[in-house]
Amino acid sequence: MNELLDVTEVAKRLKCNRNKVYDLIKSGLLQGLKLGRMKVSTIELESFLVRNAGKDISDPYNVKEIERGECS
Template sequence: MLLTVREVARELRVNTNMAYRLVNSGLLPSIRIGSIKVRPEALEQFLVTYEGEDIEKCLQKAESK
């Protein structure tokens, strides 16, 4: 099963724009099949990888590259 960006946002309890930022920055791997989709395993790995991190700082760093 694949998650839409809206579903990812709901799972993370963030707005949709933040979920798109995570995907577009490359912090959250995705695939485009019609629209952007995220594997549940990729979401779980994202949570493990960035646990305890300030995501806004991680996003700023990734977006500045």
């Protein structure tokens, strides 16, 4: 079932802070929509996770592939 999540809910699911979610949206990696406050659909969140598997998105403006054996 598709739901709309607010930024706080997205941050909880991604285990990051709200500012990181806003950075992901501003960079275009995560598509949000504004209905009063910024929201993200659960379908978009799932798609984002699939699209970015194996990538280091610590800096959403400089996405890198995670090298094999890199854990930190």
